[in-house]
Amino acid sequence: MPKVIVGMSGGVDSSVTACLLKEKGYEVEGVSFILWEGRSRADLTTCCSLEAMEEVSKTACHIGISHSTIDARDTFTEKVIEPFIHAYTAGSTPNPCVLCNRFIKFPFLMKEAEKRGAEYISTGHYARVEKIKNSKFKIQNSDKEIFFLKKGVDPKKDQSYVLYILSQDVLERLILPLGCYKKEEARKIAQGLGLPAAERSESQEICFIEGRNYFKFIERLSPVTGKPGTVVDMNGKVLGTHKGIHVYTIGQRKGLGISSPEPLYVVKIDAHNNTLHVGSQEDAKKQEFLVQDVHWILPPASREFRATVKVRSMMRDEPATISLMPPTHPPTSRGVGKGGGNCEIVQVVFDEPQWAPAPGQSAVFYDGDMVLGGGEIIKVM
Numbered sequence: 344m345p346k347v348i349v350g351m352s353g354g355v356d357s358s359v360t361a362c363l364l365k366e367k368g369y370e371v372e373g374v375s376f377i378l379w380e381g382r383s384r385a386d387l388t389t390c391c392s393l394e395a396m397e398e399v400s401k402t403a404c405h406i407g408i409s410h411s412t413i414d415a416r417d418t419f420t421e422k423v424i425e426p427f428i429h430a431y432t433a434g435s436t437p438n439p440c441v442l443c444n445r446f447i448k449f450p451f452l453m454k455e456a457e458k459r460g461a462e463y464i465s466t467g468h469y470a471r472v473e474k475i476k477n478s479k480f481k482i483q484n485s486d487k488e489i490f491f492l493k494k495g496v497d498p499k500k501d502q503s504y505v506l507y508i509l510s511q512d513v514l515e516r517l518i519l520p521l522g523c524y525k526k527e528e529a530r531k532i533a534q535g536l537g538l539p540a541a542e543r544s545e546s547q548e549i550c551f552i553e554g555r556n557y558f559k560f561i562e563r564l565s566p567v568t569g570k571p572g573t574v575v576d577m578n579g580k581v582l583g584t585h586k587g588i589h590v591y592t593i594g595q596r597k598g599l600g601i602s603s604p605e606p607l608y609v610v611k612i613d614a615h616n617n618t619l620h621v622g623s624q625e626d627a628k629k630q631e632f633l634v635q636d637v638h639w640i641l642p643p644a645s646r647e648f649r650a651t652v653k654v655r656s657m658m659r660d661e662p663a664t665i666s667l668m669p670p671t672h673p674p675t676s677r678g679v680g681k682g683g684g685n686c687e688i689v690q691v692v693f694d695e696p697q698w699a700p701a702p703g704q705s706a707v708f709y710d711g712d713m714v715l716g717g718g719e720i721i722k723v724m
Contacts (some may be wrong), residue, residue: 422446434614435703471493471522490514495602507717572617594699628696637718
Protein backbone atom coordinates (compact mmCIF):
# COMPACT_ATOMS: atom_id res chain seq x y z
CA MET A 344 0.00 0.00 0.00
CA PRO A 345 1.75 3.22 -1.14
CA LYS A 346 1.93 6.07 1.33
CA VAL A 347 1.01 9.67 0.46
CA ILE A 348 1.55 12.84 2.50
CA VAL A 349 -1.35 15.27 2.05
CA GLY A 350 -0.99 18.97 2.78
CA MET A 351 -4.12 19.88 4.75
CA SER A 352 -5.31 23.42 5.49
CA GLY A 353 -8.67 22.48 6.98
CA GLY A 354 -10.63 23.60 3.93
CA VAL A 355 -12.95 21.60 1.68
CA ASP A 356 -10.39 20.92 -1.05
CA SER A 357 -7.58 19.38 0.99
CA SER A 358 -10.08 17.45 3.14
CA VAL A 359 -11.74 15.90 0.08
CA THR A 360 -8.31 15.16 -1.38
CA ALA A 361 -7.38 13.11 1.69
CA CYS A 362 -10.69 11.23 1.50
CA LEU A 363 -10.36 10.41 -2.20
CA LEU A 364 -6.84 9.08 -1.74
CA LYS A 365 -7.85 6.91 1.20
CA GLU A 366 -10.74 5.51 -0.85
CA LYS A 367 -8.28 4.59 -3.59
CA GLY A 368 -6.27 2.51 -1.14
CA TYR A 369 -3.39 4.81 -0.26
CA GLU A 370 -1.98 5.02 3.23
CA VAL A 371 -2.73 8.69 3.91
CA GLU A 372 -1.04 10.96 6.42
CA GLY A 373 -2.12 14.58 6.80
CA VAL A 374 0.38 17.39 7.38
CA SER A 375 -0.47 21.01 8.12
CA PHE A 376 1.79 24.04 8.18
CA ILE A 377 1.55 26.85 10.69
CA LEU A 378 2.56 29.79 8.55
CA TRP A 379 1.49 33.07 10.09
CA GLU A 380 -0.11 34.66 13.12
CA GLY A 381 -1.15 38.30 13.29
CA ARG A 382 -0.74 40.69 16.18
CA SER A 383 -4.31 40.27 17.34
CA ARG A 384 -7.07 37.72 16.96
CA ALA A 385 -8.64 39.93 14.29
CA ASP A 386 -5.58 39.25 12.14
CA LEU A 387 -5.92 35.48 12.28
CA THR A 388 -7.12 33.66 9.21
CA THR A 389 -8.74 30.25 8.92
CA CYS A 390 -5.92 28.87 6.79
CA CYS A 391 -2.62 27.69 8.25
CA SER A 392 -2.96 29.42 11.63
CA LEU A 393 -2.73 27.84 15.08
CA GLU A 394 -6.51 28.14 15.46
CA ALA A 395 -7.05 26.25 12.20
CA MET A 396 -5.03 23.26 13.36
CA GLU A 397 -7.72 22.13 15.78
CA GLU A 398 -10.24 21.98 12.92
CA VAL A 399 -7.80 20.10 10.68
CA SER A 400 -7.19 17.59 13.45
CA LYS A 401 -10.96 16.99 13.76
CA THR A 402 -11.19 16.47 9.99
CA ALA A 403 -8.31 13.99 10.01
CA CYS A 404 -9.95 12.09 12.85
CA HIS A 405 -13.24 12.02 10.94
CA ILE A 406 -11.50 10.64 7.86
CA GLY A 407 -9.52 8.16 9.94
CA ILE A 408 -5.97 9.28 9.12
CA SER A 409 -3.04 10.49 11.19
CA HIS A 410 -2.29 14.20 11.26
CA SER A 411 0.63 16.35 12.38
CA THR A 412 1.66 20.00 12.18
CA ILE A 413 4.87 21.72 11.15
CA ASP A 414 5.79 25.21 12.33
CA ALA A 415 7.05 27.00 9.21
CA ARG A 416 6.53 30.57 10.43
CA ASP A 417 10.16 31.66 10.28
CA THR A 418 10.67 30.40 6.74
CA PHE A 419 7.30 31.79 5.66
CA THR A 420 8.22 35.22 6.99
CA GLU A 421 11.57 35.16 5.17
CA LYS A 422 10.40 33.72 1.87
CA VAL A 423 6.85 35.08 1.55
CA ILE A 424 6.01 37.93 3.93
CA GLU A 425 9.21 39.94 3.50
CA PRO A 426 9.30 39.67 -0.33
CA PHE A 427 5.58 40.54 -0.40
CA ILE A 428 6.18 43.75 1.55
CA HIS A 429 9.31 44.60 -0.41
CA ALA A 430 7.51 44.19 -3.73
CA TYR A 431 4.62 46.47 -2.84
CA THR A 432 6.88 49.17 -1.42
CA ALA A 433 8.91 48.97 -4.64
CA GLY A 434 5.82 49.46 -6.80
CA SER A 435 5.44 45.81 -7.89
CA THR A 436 2.49 43.42 -7.62
CA PRO A 437 3.71 40.14 -6.05
CA ASN A 438 2.04 36.73 -6.02
CA PRO A 439 2.47 35.27 -2.52
CA CYS A 440 0.82 31.95 -3.51
CA VAL A 441 3.61 31.31 -6.02
CA LEU A 442 6.23 32.16 -3.40
CA CYS A 443 4.58 29.87 -0.85
CA ASN A 444 4.37 26.96 -3.29
CA ARG A 445 7.96 27.47 -4.38
CA PHE A 446 9.64 27.87 -1.01
CA ILE A 447 7.26 26.43 1.59
CA LYS A 448 4.48 24.04 0.67
CA PHE A 449 6.12 21.70 -1.81
CA PRO A 450 9.67 21.68 -0.39
CA PHE A 451 8.28 20.91 3.06
CA LEU A 452 5.97 18.19 1.73
CA MET A 453 8.85 16.58 -0.13
CA LYS A 454 10.98 16.63 3.02
CA GLU A 455 8.18 15.01 5.01
CA ALA A 456 7.73 12.36 2.34
CA GLU A 457 11.42 11.48 2.53
CA LYS A 458 11.37 11.45 6.32
CA ARG A 459 8.29 9.21 6.52
CA GLY A 460 9.10 6.88 3.64
CA ALA A 461 6.16 8.07 1.52
CA GLU A 462 6.18 7.52 -2.22
CA TYR A 463 3.86 10.46 -2.97
CA ILE A 464 2.71 13.90 -1.88
CA SER A 465 -0.66 15.52 -2.55
CA THR A 466 -2.50 18.84 -2.24
CA GLY A 467 -6.01 20.11 -2.92
CA HIS A 468 -5.04 22.15 -5.99
CA TYR A 469 -7.31 22.04 -9.04
CA ALA A 470 -4.74 20.96 -11.62
CA ARG A 471 -3.54 17.70 -13.20
CA VAL A 472 -0.23 15.87 -13.57
CA GLU A 473 0.25 13.53 -16.52
CA LYS A 474 3.08 11.64 -18.19
CA ILE A 475 3.51 12.98 -21.72
CA LYS A 476 6.18 12.87 -24.38
CA ASN A 477 6.05 15.80 -26.75
CA SER A 478 8.36 16.44 -29.71
CA LYS A 479 8.13 20.20 -29.19
CA PHE A 480 10.32 19.94 -26.14
CA LYS A 481 13.89 18.96 -25.48
CA ILE A 482 14.10 15.78 -23.42
CA GLN A 483 17.63 15.42 -22.10
CA ASN A 484 17.10 11.92 -20.78
CA SER A 485 14.70 10.03 -23.03
CA ASP A 486 14.75 6.98 -20.75
CA LYS A 487 13.11 8.93 -17.92
CA GLU A 488 9.37 9.47 -17.70
CA ILE A 489 8.42 13.09 -18.33
CA PHE A 490 5.64 14.72 -16.35
CA PHE A 491 3.52 17.65 -17.43
CA LEU A 492 1.38 19.96 -15.37
CA LYS A 493 -2.05 20.56 -16.91
CA LYS A 494 -5.02 22.79 -16.18
CA GLY A 495 -7.80 21.50 -13.96
CA VAL A 496 -11.01 20.61 -15.77
CA ASP A 497 -12.92 23.36 -13.93
CA PRO A 498 -12.00 26.62 -15.69
CA LYS A 499 -13.45 28.66 -12.82
CA LYS A 500 -11.17 26.96 -10.31
CA ASP A 501 -8.06 25.96 -12.30
CA GLN A 502 -4.94 26.60 -10.17
CA SER A 503 -2.21 25.55 -12.59
CA TYR A 504 -1.11 29.21 -12.75
CA VAL A 505 0.36 29.11 -9.23
CA LEU A 506 2.09 25.76 -9.78
CA TYR A 507 4.33 26.57 -12.75
CA ILE A 508 7.39 26.54 -10.48
CA LEU A 509 7.16 22.78 -9.82
CA SER A 510 10.13 20.66 -10.91
CA GLN A 511 10.12 17.21 -12.48
CA ASP A 512 11.25 15.77 -9.13
CA VAL A 513 8.09 17.12 -7.50
CA LEU A 514 5.71 16.38 -10.38
CA GLU A 515 6.65 12.71 -10.57
CA ARG A 516 5.62 12.27 -6.91
CA LEU A 517 2.63 14.64 -6.91
CA ILE A 518 -1.00 13.45 -6.96
CA LEU A 519 -3.72 16.05 -7.58
CA PRO A 520 -7.08 14.26 -7.26
CA LEU A 521 -9.20 17.41 -7.63
CA GLY A 522 -7.87 18.26 -11.08
CA CYS A 523 -10.60 16.11 -12.61
CA TYR A 524 -13.40 17.59 -10.48
CA LYS A 525 -15.36 20.81 -10.42
CA LYS A 526 -15.60 22.73 -7.17
CA GLU A 527 -19.31 21.98 -6.78
CA GLU A 528 -18.55 18.26 -7.11
CA ALA A 529 -15.86 18.43 -4.44
CA ARG A 530 -18.20 20.21 -2.06
CA LYS A 531 -20.92 17.58 -2.67
CA ILE A 532 -18.38 14.86 -1.83
CA ALA A 533 -17.53 16.68 1.41
CA GLN A 534 -21.23 16.98 2.28
CA GLY A 535 -21.87 13.33 1.50
CA LEU A 536 -19.02 12.28 3.79
CA GLY A 537 -20.11 14.65 6.54
CA LEU A 538 -16.75 16.42 6.61
CA PRO A 539 -16.44 19.29 9.12
CA ALA A 540 -15.23 21.59 6.32
CA ALA A 541 -18.15 20.82 3.97
CA GLU A 542 -19.86 24.20 4.39
CA ARG A 543 -16.76 26.32 4.80
CA SER A 544 -16.58 29.30 2.46
CA GLU A 545 -13.79 29.79 -0.06
CA SER A 546 -10.42 30.76 1.38
CA GLN A 547 -9.50 34.40 0.96
CA GLU A 548 -7.21 35.71 -1.74
CA ILE A 549 -4.15 36.22 0.49
CA CYS A 550 -4.23 33.73 3.35
CA PHE A 551 -2.21 35.78 5.84
CA ILE A 552 -4.20 39.02 5.48
CA GLU A 553 -7.63 39.63 6.93
CA GLY A 554 -9.98 40.64 4.11
CA ARG A 555 -8.24 42.67 1.39
CA ASN A 556 -6.57 45.24 3.63
CA TYR A 557 -3.07 44.36 2.44
CA PHE A 558 -1.86 47.99 2.58
CA LYS A 559 -2.72 48.24 6.29
CA PHE A 560 -0.87 44.98 6.85
CA ILE A 561 2.18 46.40 5.03
CA GLU A 562 2.04 49.68 6.96
CA ARG A 563 2.19 47.81 10.27
CA LEU A 564 5.31 45.90 9.24
CA SER A 565 7.22 48.35 7.06
CA PRO A 566 8.52 51.72 8.27
CA VAL A 567 9.05 53.06 4.73
CA THR A 568 5.42 53.05 3.59
CA GLY A 569 2.83 55.78 3.56
CA LYS A 570 4.88 58.56 1.97
CA PRO A 571 2.55 60.72 -0.18
CA GLY A 572 3.54 61.58 -3.73
CA THR A 573 2.19 63.03 -6.96
CA VAL A 574 -0.37 61.58 -9.34
CA VAL A 575 0.16 62.54 -12.97
CA ASP A 576 -1.67 61.86 -16.23
CA MET A 577 -0.12 60.38 -19.37
CA ASN A 578 1.16 63.83 -20.37
CA GLY A 579 2.84 64.44 -17.01
CA LYS A 580 0.22 66.87 -15.72
CA VAL A 581 -0.15 66.74 -11.93
CA LEU A 582 -3.68 65.68 -10.98
CA GLY A 583 -3.36 65.13 -7.26
CA THR A 584 -1.56 63.38 -4.41
CA HIS A 585 -1.45 59.68 -3.60
CA LYS A 586 -1.28 58.09 -0.14
CA GLY A 587 1.81 55.95 -0.77
CA ILE A 588 2.56 53.69 -3.73
CA HIS A 589 2.02 50.51 -1.68
CA VAL A 590 -1.72 51.31 -1.66
CA TYR A 591 -2.05 50.98 -5.44
CA THR A 592 -1.79 48.34 -8.13
CA ILE A 593 -1.64 48.54 -11.90
CA GLY A 594 -5.17 48.70 -13.35
CA GLN A 595 -6.72 50.05 -10.13
CA ARG A 596 -9.59 52.49 -10.59
CA LYS A 597 -11.19 52.99 -7.19
CA GLY A 598 -9.60 54.95 -4.38
CA LEU A 599 -7.55 57.33 -6.52
CA GLY A 600 -9.20 60.42 -5.02
CA ILE A 601 -9.16 62.27 -8.35
CA SER A 602 -12.07 63.98 -10.08
CA SER A 603 -12.19 63.34 -13.80
CA PRO A 604 -14.89 63.34 -16.50
CA GLU A 605 -13.57 59.96 -17.68
CA PRO A 606 -12.60 56.94 -15.55
CA LEU A 607 -8.90 56.87 -14.68
CA TYR A 608 -6.78 53.79 -13.95
CA VAL A 609 -3.31 53.27 -12.53
CA VAL A 610 -1.10 52.70 -15.57
CA LYS A 611 2.40 52.90 -14.08
CA ILE A 612 3.94 53.03 -10.60
CA ASP A 613 7.25 54.88 -10.45
CA ALA A 614 8.72 53.93 -7.07
CA HIS A 615 11.99 55.79 -7.66
CA ASN A 616 10.18 59.11 -8.04
CA ASN A 617 7.24 58.14 -5.80
CA THR A 618 4.84 58.95 -8.63
CA LEU A 619 1.61 57.36 -9.77
CA HIS A 620 0.77 57.54 -13.49
CA VAL A 621 -2.90 57.29 -14.43
CA GLY A 622 -4.68 57.05 -17.75
CA SER A 623 -7.62 55.65 -19.65
CA GLN A 624 -8.73 52.04 -19.80
CA GLU A 625 -6.94 51.69 -23.13
CA ASP A 626 -3.75 53.10 -21.59
CA ALA A 627 -3.83 50.30 -18.99
CA LYS A 628 -3.88 47.62 -21.69
CA LYS A 629 -0.43 46.44 -22.74
CA GLN A 630 0.83 44.08 -25.40
CA GLU A 631 4.50 43.46 -24.59
CA PHE A 632 6.58 42.78 -21.50
CA LEU A 633 9.75 41.06 -20.28
CA VAL A 634 9.92 38.12 -17.88
CA GLN A 635 12.82 36.92 -15.72
CA ASP A 636 13.55 34.10 -13.26
CA VAL A 637 11.95 31.75 -15.77
CA HIS A 638 11.16 28.19 -14.75
CA TRP A 639 10.51 25.69 -17.53
CA ILE A 640 8.68 22.50 -16.70
CA LEU A 641 10.35 21.36 -19.92
CA PRO A 642 12.51 23.73 -22.01
CA PRO A 643 11.13 24.74 -25.43
CA ALA A 644 12.83 23.36 -28.53
CA SER A 645 13.26 26.77 -30.20
CA ARG A 646 14.11 30.25 -28.99
CA GLU A 647 10.88 31.65 -30.37
CA PHE A 648 7.54 29.91 -30.26
CA ARG A 649 3.81 30.45 -29.98
CA ALA A 650 1.89 29.89 -26.75
CA THR A 651 -0.96 31.27 -24.70
CA VAL A 652 -0.15 33.35 -21.64
CA LYS A 653 -1.79 34.32 -18.35
CA VAL A 654 -0.67 37.24 -16.18
CA ARG A 655 -3.37 36.64 -13.55
CA SER A 656 -4.73 33.38 -12.22
CA MET A 657 -8.35 33.89 -13.24
CA MET A 658 -7.83 35.49 -16.66
CA ARG A 659 -8.18 33.45 -19.83
CA ASP A 660 -4.80 32.61 -21.34
CA GLU A 661 -4.33 34.61 -24.53
CA PRO A 662 -2.20 33.91 -27.64
CA ALA A 663 1.28 35.40 -27.74
CA THR A 664 4.74 35.02 -29.21
CA ILE A 665 7.43 33.99 -26.71
CA SER A 666 11.07 34.87 -27.46
CA LEU A 667 14.02 33.72 -25.36
CA MET A 668 16.56 36.54 -25.15
CA PRO A 669 20.26 36.26 -24.27
CA PRO A 670 20.89 37.12 -20.59
CA THR A 671 22.10 40.69 -20.22
CA HIS A 672 22.09 41.13 -16.45
CA PRO A 673 21.53 39.09 -13.29
CA PRO A 674 17.97 38.73 -12.00
CA THR A 675 16.68 41.30 -9.55
CA SER A 676 15.69 40.38 -6.00
CA ARG A 677 12.05 41.35 -6.42
CA GLY A 678 9.01 39.15 -6.08
CA VAL A 679 9.30 35.56 -7.24
CA GLY A 680 12.89 36.17 -8.28
CA LYS A 681 14.04 36.46 -4.68
CA GLY A 682 15.90 33.39 -3.60
CA GLY A 683 17.35 32.20 -6.89
CA GLY A 684 16.65 31.70 -10.54
CA ASN A 685 18.51 32.09 -13.81
CA CYS A 686 19.50 35.14 -15.84
CA GLU A 687 17.38 34.23 -18.84
CA ILE A 688 15.04 36.96 -20.06
CA VAL A 689 11.89 36.12 -22.02
CA GLN A 690 9.97 38.58 -24.19
CA VAL A 691 6.21 38.13 -24.42
CA VAL A 692 4.19 39.85 -27.14
CA PHE A 693 0.43 39.28 -27.00
CA ASP A 694 -1.47 39.20 -30.28
CA GLU A 695 -3.81 41.80 -28.76
CA PRO A 696 -3.24 44.19 -25.82
CA GLN A 697 -4.32 42.68 -22.50
CA TRP A 698 -5.55 44.23 -19.29
CA ALA A 699 -2.94 45.60 -16.89
CA PRO A 700 0.08 43.26 -16.83
CA ALA A 701 2.30 44.52 -14.03
CA PRO A 702 5.88 44.08 -12.79
CA GLY A 703 5.99 41.45 -10.06
CA GLN A 704 3.12 39.39 -11.45
CA SER A 705 3.73 35.91 -12.75
CA ALA A 706 3.41 35.28 -16.48
CA VAL A 707 2.59 31.62 -17.16
CA PHE A 708 2.90 30.00 -20.59
CA TYR A 709 0.54 27.30 -21.91
CA ASP A 710 0.29 24.93 -24.85
CA GLY A 711 -3.39 24.07 -24.79
CA ASP A 712 -3.99 22.63 -21.30
CA MET A 713 -0.29 22.05 -20.62
CA VAL A 714 1.80 24.43 -18.54
CA LEU A 715 5.11 25.12 -20.29
CA GLY A 716 6.62 27.34 -17.61
CA GLY A 717 6.57 30.90 -16.38
CA GLY A 718 8.39 33.67 -14.59
CA GLU A 719 8.16 37.15 -13.07
CA ILE A 720 7.27 40.20 -15.14
CA ILE A 721 10.04 42.78 -14.75
CA LYS A 722 9.21 45.38 -17.40
CA VAL A 723 6.05 46.32 -19.27
CA MET A 724 6.38 48.20 -22.56
